[in-house]
Structures are given as C-alpha cells and as structure tokens.
Amino acid sequence: MRISTVTAAVAATVLLAAGCGGGAKEQAGGPVEIVMWHGQEDASAKSVEKLVTRFNETHPDIRVKTTSGGVTADGMLPKITAALTSDAHPDIAYLYGSWAPNIARNPKTADLTEFVKDPGIRWDDFWASEREAVTVEGKVIGFPAVVDNMVVLYNAKLLAEAGLEPPGPDWTWDDFRAMARKTTDAKAGVFGATWAISGSEEAVWGLWPMLWQAGGDILTPDRKKAAFHGDAGLRALGLLRDMAITDKSLYLDSSPAEKGQKLFESGRLAFFMSGPWVLPDLQAAGLDYGVVPLPGTGGNHETISGPDNWVVFEHDERRVRASATFLAWLTAAEQQLQWMTDTGSLPIRASISELPGYQDYLKKYPGIDVISANLANAKRVRPPTTKYPRVSSFVADAIAKTLLGKADARAALTEAAAKTDAALAVPGS
Numbered sequence: 001m002r003i004s005t006v007t008a009a010v011a012a013t014v015l016l017a018a019g020c021g022g023g024a025k026e027q028a029g030g031p032v033e034i035v036m037w038h039g040q041e042d043a044s045a046k047s048v049e050k051l052v053t054r055f056n057e058t059h060p061d062i063r064v065k066t067t068s069g070g071v072t073a074d075g076m077l078p079k080i081t082a083a084l085t086s087d088a089h090p091d092i093a094y095l096y097g098s099w100a101p102n103i104a105r106n107p108k109t110a111d112l113t114e115f116v117k118d119p120g121i122r123w124d125d126f127w128a129s130e131r132e133a134v135t136v137e138g139k140v141i142g143f144p145a146v147v148d149n150m151v152v153l154y155n156a157k158l159l160a161e162a163g164l165e166p167p168g169p170d171w172t173w174d175d176f177r178a179m180a181r182k183t184t185d186a187k188a189g190v191f192g193a194t195w196a197i198s199g200s201e202e203a204v205w206g207l208w209p210m211l212w213q214a215g216g217d218i219l220t221p222d223r224k225k226a227a228f229h230g231d232a233g234l235r236a237l238g239l240l241r242d243m244a245i246t247d248k249s250l251y252l253d254s255s256p257a258e259k260g261q262k263l264f265e266s267g268r269l270a271f272f273m274s275g276p277w278v279l280p281d282l283q284a285a286g287l288d289y290g291v292v293p294l295p296g297t298g299g300n301h302e303t304i305s306g307p308d309n310w311v312v313f314e315h316d317e318r319r320v321r322a323s324a325t326f327l328a329w330l331t332a333a334e335q336q337l338q339w340m341t342d343t344g345s346l347p348i349r350a351s352i353s354e355l356p357g358y359q360d361y362l363k364k365y366p367g368i369d370v371i372s373a374n375l376a377n378a379k380r381v382r383p384p385t386t387k388y389p390r391v392s393s394f395v396a397d398a399i400a401k402t403l404l405g406k407a408d409a410r411a412a413l414t415e416a417a418a419k420t421d422a423a424l425a426v427p428g429s
Contacts, residue, residue: 032322034091037069047342097133104136110312133307142311183270192249194260197400210236213297226417237409279344291367305378
C-alpha cells in the first residue's frame with residue numbers, strides 16, 4: 001500500500017475516533033505536538049530522525065519531537081516508569097516486548113485496539129509474534145518496532161590468523177569455546193568473545209538460548225518458580241565461567257554502554273553475539289565479517305528473538321490519535337524498507353519483501369539472509385510476566401559474580417533462584 005493511502009486511511013480513523021464532534025474542536029488548536037523517546041544510537045538514531053523529519057514535512061497537522069529519552073533502549077523501562085509518576089512521560093517510547101506486561105498495567109498506557117482495526121493499517125501484515133508482543137490481555141498498547149534474533153558474527157581475519165576455518169552451521173558450544181581460546185591474545189588486547197557484566201538485559205540475552213538448547217527454561221510452566229538454576233543453566237554458565245576464568249578468552253564488559261561492538265569493529269574480538277542492528281556499523285568500519293547461527297547443543301541451534309514495540313502513552317485524546325497516526329505511517333512498508341536499509345533491521349511486515357528495493361537491501365548487508373533465516377530458530381520468548389525485569393536482574397547479577405570469580409555457577413544461580421521465587425510469590429507488582 002502506498003504511503004498516501006495509509007495516511008488517508010489512518011486520518012479517517014482519527015476523525016472517527018474523535019467521537020461526538022470533539023475532534024473538530026481539538027484540531028482547531030493547531031498542530032498536535034507529540035514527543036517520542038526512541039532510545040536508539042548511531043545509525044538507528046540517524047534513521048529515526050530522518051524519518052521523523054520526512055513525516056513532519058508532509059503532515060502539517062502533527063509535529064513529532066524526538067529525543068533518545070536520555071537512555072539507550074536497555075534503560076528505557078525504569079526511565080519510563082519514573083516519568084509516568086508525573087506528566088513528564090512522552091507520547092511514544094521504544095520498549096522491549098518483554099516489558100509489555102509491566103507497562104500495560106499502567107493506566108497512562110494507551111489502548112490502540114480500535115485504531116489497529118482500520119483496514120488501512122493492515123494489522124495482519126505484521127508477523128504474528130510481533131502482534132502478540134504488543135498485545136496484553138487483548139489490549140494493543142502500540143505498534144511493532146523491531147523483530148530480530150541473535151546470531152554470532154565473526155572476524156574472518158582473526159580466524160585466518162589463528163589457522164581456523166569459519167564456523168559451520170553445525171558448530172557446538174565446545175567449538176565456540178575452543179575457537180575463542182585459540183584466537184585470544186591478551187598481550188595484544190585481542191579476545192575470543194565478550195560478555196556483559198553490567199547487570200543489564202544484555203548479560204542474560206545470550207544465556208537463555210544456551211539454556212533452552214539444553215532442555216532448560218527460565219521459569220516453571222506456571223511461572224511461579226525459577227527453573228534457570230537446573231542442570232541446563234549450570235552447564236551454560238559453567239562454560240562461560242571456564243572461558244572467563246580458565247581460558248581468559250572472554251572480555252568482561254562492565255560498561256553500561258557495552259563496549260563489545262566497538263571492540264569487534266576495531267578488530268579486537270573474534271566472535272560477537274549480536275543481531276542485525278550492528279551490520280551498518282560493521283560495514284562502515286570496513287570489517288571483514290561473517291555471520292553464522294548460534295552454536296548448538298545436540299543439533300539444536302535455538303536462538304532468542306526480541307520483538308520490540310513503539311508504546312503509546314496518554315496525555316489527552318488528541319495526542320493519542322496523533323501518535324497512532326504517526327506510528328501507522330512509520331511502520332508502513334515503505335518507511336520500514338528505508339529503516340531496514342539504514343540499519344540492517346529485519347522486515348516487520350510480510351509485504352516489505354515485495355517492494356522495489358528489497359533485493360538491494362539484501363545485497364547491502366552480507367549475512368542478512370542468514371539472520372532472516374535464523375528466525376526459524378526463534379521458538380520461545382522470555383516469560384510474559386511483570387516480574388521478568390527483576391528475574392533478569394537477578395540472573396545478570398549471578399552471571400557477573402560467576403564470570404568475575406566471586407562465586408561458582410551453582411551458588412550464584414541458586415541465590416538468583418531464591419530471589420526470583422520470592423519476587424514471584426509477591427502478588428501484583
């Protein structure tokens with residue numbers, strides 16, 4: 001669907017949603033100003049700003065103001081939670097899909113369920129997992145922003161210098177450890193891989209696939225108890241501890257901003273576990289890189305996917321309608337192809353692959369086809385519970401203690417499990 005058609009359809013929805021003539025009076029007040037906290041960095045931030053400028057130039061009735069929100073995407077939930085205690089919150093914010101159960105409970109989170117029923121928005125064109133991530137108990141709280149998954153990027157030059165062939169699709173975690181050890185040269189400041197120990201979601205994001213591949217899970221099926229401290233979790237964290245303490249092949253990143261990507265771009269990491277969003281920066285750095293699915297366990301190469309959302313918050317009805325109009329435009333296929341081309345992100349709509357320019361996008365990012373195909377290995381999601389951020393913080397702390405040699409894997413995970421069980425036992429928030 002062309003941009004003009006989408007815009008017209010959504011505009012009709014806006015007028016209908018005003019109800020009882022209230023919208024006409026509000027529109028007489030001039031352009032609606034809305035604020036978006038995008039939390040993006042580097043190429044992603046530039047792309048957002050470019051698209052917002054284009055929207056503002058073509059939609060005189062709405063003025064979108066953007067800011068990072070003062071944080072990266074990792075820190076957006078506490079920032080928004082604090083802002084929602086007053087009127088300092090934005091109209092739109094970029095939030096991880098795993099946070100949806102938390103944020104949907106706030107009365108200032110808008111309900112866009114009726115908006116997305118408009119045929120012009122083509123809600124069914126979004127992947128099912130994305131629609132699920134932005135819907136909580138039947139309430140649509142925003143629009144899909146990103147769909148991704150975790151892969152391993154490798155530095156072809158470092159592997160060649162170590163006499164190693166690039167990993168194949170059937171490689172294992174033992175292969176990963178051995179290759180990371182062989183490519184490490186501490187005196188030269190070169191490491192096999194890196195792991196975050198800053199206490200953020202970045203620390204646990206890579207552990208969950210290792211857990212799932214080995215038959216474990218984060219919580220019990222009823223989501224009332226921790227399950228990550230079982231044998232699968234112990235083996236996963238134990239392997240990472242061996243890499244950090246015994247092999248010294250892991251660069252332990254304690255920076256809140258995570259230095260891993262910069263180290264990889266500068267040729268000081270052999271392997272980097274990440275996703276499609278880093279590809280533009282790797283291209284800009286001129287790095288000779290390759291892409292491969294995560295190492296596997298018993299032939300299982302399960303990965304993790306994080307559908308993220310643009311969530312809308314209420315100030316008044318006029319601003320909610322303007323936010324929905326803008327997001328319908330931003331997530332339309334044409335704008336998304338621009339975003340993908342700028343950032344290396346994956347398609348959030350099925351129809352994007354039909355657009356002129358899609359094949360150019362594939363050619364621009366070597367390896368993006370591997371990452372797209374890897375979506376088939378994304379079989380599970382993080383627990384849809386309001387307690388997940390606390391669970392994540394407990395496990396992130398356990399990972400840091402273990403990799404720093406302050407505790408063994410069993411003791412650290414047992415402590416995190418006890419804290420998790422206590423948090424899950426508390427009713428409500």
